[in-house]
Amino acid sequence: MLGWPWxxxxxAPPRAGIEEGMRERLLHVAEQLVREHGLESxxxxxxxxxxxxxRGAPRYHFGGKRGLVDALEEARRGNVVELRxxxxxxxxxxxxxxxxxxxxxxx
Numbered sequence: 001m002l003g004w005p006w007x008x009x010x011x012a013p014p015r016a017g018i019e020e021g022m023r024e025r026l027l028h029v030a031e032q033l034v035r036e037h038g039l040e041s042x043x044x045x046x047x048x049x050x051x052x053x054x055r056g057a058p059r060y061h062f063g064g065k066r067g068l069v070d071a072l073e074e075a076r077r078g079n080v081v082e083l084r085x086x087x088x089x090x091x092x093x094x095x096x097x098x099x100x101x102x103x104x105x106x107x
Contacts, residue, residue, distance in 0.1 A: 023061045
């Protein structure tokens, strides 16, 4: 970039820090907008406005509204899988406690 050997040291690190959480921030804002106004009223411009970013950021990260909706569905599926895993873990811990309690009662 620009032929200066030190240019990436000055510009890249702060920019990289901003970009890391951008996709998650846009997803979070889009999820809030869908909850409040419904999927039909979701637009890339509204997501950008509420996320306080440029109008091109959602299109850059998701390619369009369909990509954004797909990412929302994927995130929701991931949350469901995580919740199921936590629930299953709690159930297995609870059943282990019940089994130990039953063993202690028999003695």
